[in-house]
Amino acid sequence: xxxxxxxxxxxxxxxxxxxxxxxxxxxxxxxxxxxxxxxxxxxxxxxxxxxxxxxxxxxxxxxxxxxxxxxxxxxxxxxxxxxxxxxxxxxxxxxxxxxxxxxxxxxxxxxxxxxxxxxxxxxxxxxxxxxxxxxxxxxxxxxxxxxxxxxxxxxxxxxxxxxxxxxxxxxxxxxxxxxxxxxxxxxxxxxxxxxxxxxxxxxxxxxxxxxxxxxxxxxxxxxxxx
Numbered sequence: 102x103x104x105x106x107x108x109x110x111x112x113x114x115x116x117x118x119x120x121x122x123x124x125x126x127x128x129x130x131x132x133x134x135x136x137x138x139x140x141x142x143x144x145x146x147x148x149x150x151x152x153x154x155x156x157x158x159x160x161x162x163x164x165x166x167x168x169x170x171x172x173x174x175x176x177x178x179x180x181x182x183x184x185x186x187x188x189x190x191x192x193x194x195x196x197x198x199x200x201x202x203x204x205x206x207x208x209x210x211x212x213x214x215x216x217x218x219x220x221x222x223x224x225x226x227x228x229x230x231x232x233x234x235x236x237x238x239x240x241x242x243x244x245x246x247x248x249x250x251x252x253x254x255x256x257x258x259x260x261x262x263x264x265x266x267x268x269x270x271x272x273x274x275x276x277x278x279x280x281x282x283x284x285x286x287x288x289x290x291x292x293x294x295x296x297x298x299x300x301x302x303x304x305x306x307x308x309x310x311x312x313x314x315x316x317x318x319x320x321x322x323x324x325x326x327x
Contacts, residue, residue: 116187117244119170123194124241124317126166130159130198131234131310137205138227142220146212153209160202167195182248182324190241190320196313197234204306211299216292219284226277227307233274233314236267240318252325260325267318274311278304 133156140148170191174184207213215223240263243256250256281304289297 116170116174117182117248119166119173120187120191120194120244121242123163123166123170123191124238126159126163127194127198128231128234128238130156130163131201131231133159134201134204134227134307134310135224135231137208138220138224141208141214142224144214149209153205156201156205160198163195163198167191186320186324190317193313193317193320194237194241197310197317200306200309200313204303204310207299207303207306213296213299213303215300216285216288218288219281222277222281222284223304223307226274226281226304227310229270229274229277230307230311230314233267233270233311236263236270237314237317239263240267240321244321247325257325260321264318264322267315271311271315274308278308 133152137149137152137156140152171188174187214220240260243260243263246256247260282301285297285300285304292300
């Protein structure tokens, strides 16, 4: 606890707490993707726009937290964990919020809709990808406990179990993505080619949300191994 108090006096909050605060905002940003795709399924353009605006606002707030953490993160030997490791996790968290903003902008900007036989699957897909972000957030929230215990003992076992669960969620998203791509492939010849192109792009970007969340976990797993 002495180290954490020392960081708090010097920088206002410990680096791990800043990382957790940023991840919380990232999760809030990603969460609204479910609203976005539910509104898209319902063909509610106004609700889609509202979700897009909310995501853009939360992504901007996450950026502000990211910049503040980078500016106040100390150099040298003052950190209980490697500075580059913390910044690497921060970059992956930032990628989640950025991708959520890109997805929302594409959906709203082009007025996109998926065919009726796919719309429910897309909502399920987005929801499971957000589940991955939520699991990554829970893991990041364990970082201060890991630091306090010196990355040893029962806390490590707890986080390792959480990492396995994150991998399982990401695997689920891969399976759902395969189903959605197969459905689109079956009907793509009957749809405008430019729409099909953007549908495939959107499916890929939604999957990127879960991939980035898994990478957050992978970076923290590397910290456990050091």
